[in-house]
Amino acid sequence: xxxxxxxxxxxxxxxxxxxxxxxxxxxxxxxxxxxxxxxxxxxxxxxxxxxxxxxxxxxxxxxxxxxxxxxxxxxxxxxxxxxxxxxxxxxxxxxxxxxxxxxxxxxxxxxxxxxxxxxxxxxxxxxxxxxxxxxxxxxxxxxxxxxxxxxxxxxxxxxxxxxxxxxxxxxxxxxxxxxxxxxxxxxxxxxxxxxxxxxxxxxxxxxxxxxxxxxxxxxxxxxxxxxxxxxxxxxxxxxxxxxxxxxxxxxxxxxxxxxxxxxxxxxxxxxx
Amino acid sequence: xxxxxxxxxxxxxxxxxxxxxxxxxxxxxxxxxxxxxxxxxxxxxxxxxxxxxxxxxxxxxxxxxxxxxxxxxxxxxxxxxxxxxxxxxxxxxxxxxxxxxxxxxxxxxxxxxxxxxxxxxxxxxxxxxxxxxxxxxxxxxxxxxxxxxxxxxxxxxxxxxxxxxxxxxxxxxxxxxxxxxxxxxxxxxxxxxxxxxxxxxxxxxxxxxxxxxxxxxxxxxxxxxxxxxxxxxxxxxxxxxxxxxxxxxxxxxxxxxxxxxxxxxxxxxxxx
Numbered sequence: 252x253x254x255x256x257x258x259x260x261x262x263x264x265x266x267x268x269x270x271x272x273x274x275x276x277x278x279x280x281x282x283x284x285x286x287x288x289x290x291x292x293x294x295x296x297x298x299x300x301x302x303x304x305x306x307x308x309x310x311x312x313x314x315x316x317x318x319x320x321x322x323x324x325x326x327x328x329x330x331x332x333x334x335x336x337x338x339x340x341x342x343x344x345x346x347x348x349x350x351x352x353x354x355x356x357x358x359x360x361x362x363x364x365x366x367x368x369x370x371x372x373x374x375x376x377x378x379x380x381x382x383x384x385x386x387x388x389x390x391x392x393x394x395x396x397x398x399x400x401x402x403x404x405x406x407x408x409x410x411x412x413x414x415x416x417x418x419x420x421x422x423x424x425x426x427x428x429x430x431x432x433x434x435x436x437x438x439x440x441x442x443x444x445x446x447x448x449x450x451x452x453x454x455x456x457x458x459x460x461x462x463x464x465x466x467x468x469x470x471x472x473x474x475x476x477x478x479x480x481x482x483x484x485x486x487x488x489x490x491x492x493x494x495x496x497x498x499x500x501x502x503x504x505x506x507x508x509x510x511x512x513x514x515x516x517x518x519x520x521x522x523x
Numbered sequence: 524x525x526x527x528x529x530x531x532x533x534x535x536x537x538x539x540x541x542x543x544x545x546x547x548x549x550x551x552x553x554x555x556x557x558x559x560x561x562x563x564x565x566x567x568x569x570x571x572x573x574x575x576x577x578x579x580x581x582x583x584x585x586x587x588x589x590x591x592x593x594x595x596x597x598x599x600x601x602x603x604x605x606x607x608x609x610x611x612x613x614x615x616x617x618x619x620x621x622x623x624x625x626x627x628x629x630x631x632x633x634x635x636x637x638x639x640x641x642x643x644x645x646x647x648x649x650x651x652x653x654x655x656x657x658x659x660x661x662x663x664x665x666x667x668x669x670x671x672x673x674x675x676x677x678x679x680x681x682x683x684x685x686x687x688x689x690x691x692x693x694x695x696x697x698x699x700x701x702x703x704x705x706x707x708x709x710x711x712x713x714x715x716x717x718x719x720x721x722x723x724x725x726x727x728x729x730x731x732x733x734x735x736x737x738x739x740x741x742x743x744x745x746x747x748x749x750x751x752x753x754x755x756x757x758x759x760x761x762x763x764x765x766x767x768x769x770x771x772x773x774x775x776x777x778x779x780x781x782x783x784x785x786x787x788x789x790x791x792x793x794x795x
Contacts, residue, residue: 274627314623314630320638321596328592348623350647351586352674352735355546358586366592375622375647377669381676397649402624404653411685411693418690421683463624 254370254393255435258342258459261307262485268523269516270308270344270461272492273298273330274315279497281504291316291326294504296333298496301509305516308342308488309334310461331367343369344461348397350375356385364392371395373439373461376422380430390433398422398451401441401464419447420454427455437461440479442470442489449478457481459488465515466494472515476522484523491515526642526665527707530614530731533579534757540795541788542616542733543574544764545583545602549590551769553776563588563598566776568605570768573781577788580614580643580760581606582733603639615641616733620669622647628657636664643667645711645733648694652702662705670694670723673713673736691719692726699727709733712751714742714761721750729753731760737787738766744787748794756795763787 252260262268273295277285280294287293299309311330316323334343345363349372350356363372371393374383386394399409399419409419416424423438430436438455440448442464451460460479464470472489479487495515499507524532534540545567549557552566559565571581583602588595606615617635621644622628635644643665646655658666671681671691681691688696695710702708710727712720714736723732732751736742744761751759767787771779 276630312623312627312630314621314627314634316630317596317634318630318638320600320634321593323634324589324593324596346623348621348647349586351584351618351620352672352740355584355586358548358584358588358590362586362589362592362595366590375620375649376680377647377649378672378674379676379679379681381679382672382674400624400650400654402650402654404651407651407653407697408648408690408694409651411690413683413685413690418680418683418685422680425679 253391254342257340257370258307261340261342264340265304265307266520267305267307267516268485268487268489268519269306269512270310270488270490271302271306271495271512272346272490273309273311273496274492275496276315277318279500281500281502289326289329291323292329295330297505298508299334299338301505302495302512303338303341305512306341308344310344310346310490312346328367331369335368342371344371344373344395345369346373348373348375350378350383352378352382353384356383360385360389364389373397380425387430387433387435390435393435393437395437395439395461396426398438399440399444399447401443401468401470405441405444420450423451423454427458439463442475443468445471445474445478448475452479452481457483457486459486461488461490463490465489466491472518473522476519480523489519525663526614529612529642530579533612533614536612537576537579538792539577539579539788540757540759540761540791541578541784542580542582542760542762543578543767543784544618544762545570545581545768546587546764547768548587551772553772553774561598561601563595564601567602569777570780571606571610573777574767574784575610575613577784578613580616582616582618582762584618600639603641607640614643616643616645616667617641618645620645620647622650622655624650624654625656628655632657632661636661645669652697659702659705659707662707665707665709667709667711667733668698670710671712671716671719673715673740673742677713692722695723695726699730711735714747715740717743717746717750720747724751724753729755729758731758733760733762735762737761738763744790745794748791752795761791
């Protein structure tokens with residue numbers, strides 16, 4: 252079973268399009284965990300145990316682990332080993348936003364897909380398909396390419412008109428028409444730009460979007476679902492990070508995370 | 524002394540615009556090192572000791588370390604500690620090609636600049652200035668943003684016409700005119716595109732370019748120097764990785780690396 256099939260099976264099994272972002276910022280996790288050994292892994296384990304019934308995917312962002320260099324990556328590896336052992340049918344996305352030239356990408360491919368064992372990775376489009384081929388060639392995995400990002404200043408380059416359409420539209424078209432020969436590409440499309448999402452949906456058929464920006468960043472769930480669902484009432488992975496994992500910073504943090512995850516899973520489904 | 528001043532002082536001191544890329548691919552380092560503990564650090568230490576007289580900067584690419592996850596980053600950290608202790612006046616560039624949204628970048632800033640202690644980092648432009656502000660705010664460090672990359676397929680998006688100019692020109696103008704208020708930005712401009720480099724020089728005044736693509740990738744040194752030197756006969760960091768560090772795979776690998784580094788340092792200076 253490849254990563255795309257794994258995701259489809261998981262969505263069916265738990266009836267969920269929710270992805271939980273394991274952005275386990277050391278300065279934000281409960282104070283009593285911070286001075287224990289492996290605080291990020293301990294936090295993640297509790298969050299995963301409390302939320303797994305409601306999610307189709309987990310997405311740790313590498314920035315929150317690389318803060319502690321090799322020590323942080325050790326906790327990311329422990330998190331991955333825990334997921335692979337206990338919840339092997341949940342998709343794992345490495346939100347690393349990588350992209351280098353061809354031969355160099357081999358290092359990232361091996362590190363992210365093989366050493367850590369992730370099912371999917373997020374990538375920058377700027378270097379073009381030829382550079383990213385080592386990722387795209389891994390037909391057992393998923394490459395998720397940034398198209399329209401969720402940040403307020405996303406438009407600086409993404410909105411530039413390129414041959415009569417914004418750059419994000421050129422990126423969406425190239426990827427759906429030329430990069431996706433192994434049917435293993437997805438796009439990042441922020442919830443904070445529902446109008447752009449609607450156009451990207453029109454340009455890309457039933458392609459799946461990873462959607463950050465719901466919650467703390469201000470994205471609206473109703474508008475996102477209306478703009479982004481594909482013809483099968485799927486095609487969206489709605490990510491929430493801070494809104495779930497930091498719902499409480501007290502001793503009940505895991506329980507509250509579970510409650511918020513269930514709430515969001517159900518809310519998403521009311522729009523399908 | 525900030526990173527920009529450190530680089531200027533080092534260029535003066537050793538009369539060199541050469542940057543050596545520590546792309547210490549485990550499958551390419553000499554066979555007798557591979558089964559020792561910390562093979563990448565052991566290799567880097569020998570390369571650094573043999574080449575330091577001829578270089579203004581070292582640039583490890585994180586991909587070659589992340590292949591081994593936390594274990595690889597441990598060897599990168601050892602490399603950085605060695606450089607800081609023994610050769611503290613040589614600029615260190617983390618070729619990480621990162622970029623995330625604002626608050627998330629804080630993790631990379633802390634990891635790359637503070638945990639590892641790098642002087643500079645390479646970044647993707649796609650998310651815009653607003654996202655990269657945490658890097659740009661570090662006026663003690665250098666942000667090196669991808670403008671025109673050296674790979675054969677670089678043009679897929681970078682050559683798209685944006686308001687009458689290619690995307691790489693829009694990126695160059697935005698960065699030199701709007702991003703560089705702390706005078707801590709540089710651009711990546713590949714040696715494989717000397718005509719584009721000439722135009723980027725015209726657009727950006729005396730800004731410094733990090734130049735990959737000489738050597739294995741086919742970039743021509745004479746054309747690069749003619750296209751890229753600024754009004755002070757500087758403004759270029761010419762990077763070579765494989766051509767120096769893998770000049771020999773025998774027991775004389777370090778000695779040969781030193782010879783190649785000296786050769787390239789001198790060759791660069793003949794064009795200044």
